[in-house]
Amino acid sequence: MKEKVYCANCEHCIVVRVFEPDNIKYVLRVKCNKKRWAKRSGEEKQYKYFTVARRVHTDCPDFSQMGDPNPFIKNLRRELPVKDEIYTLKDSE
Numbered sequence: 001m002k003e004k005v006y007c008a009n010c011e012h013c014i015v016v017r018v019f020e021p022d023n024i025k026y027v028l029r030v031k032c033n034k035k036r037w038a039k040r041s042g043e044e045k046q047y048k049y050f051t052v053a054r055r056v057h058t059d060c061p062d063f064s065q066m067g068d069p070n071p072f073i074k075n076l077r078r079e080l081p082v083k084d085e086i087y088t089l090k091d092s093e
């Protein structure tokens, strides 16, 4: 049986900051370090951070589990922002 894995529980799923043109405001995006998220064009795809718990991959050969998915995914869903948020460098540094 094919096993569905949560990318959020994989060490290759990382959060990156994507800056606005002012270089002060930024949004959070998630990407797969193994480049397994791709658009039809082949270009690398990034997703909004608040959607990370929805990212699943079936039988990913690069999956590297970080821990027990329960209760991690449940807690993650509860703690993620509910929408895309804009941060500023002053908020975090």
Ligand code: SF4
Pocket (backbone or CB within 6 Å): 005, 006, 007, 008, 010, 011, 012, 013, 031, 032, 033, 034, 035, 036, 037, 056, 057, 060, 061, 062, 063, 064
């Ligand atoms: S390596 Fe596979 S399981 Fe890990 S983040 Fe990328 S697509 Fe998801």
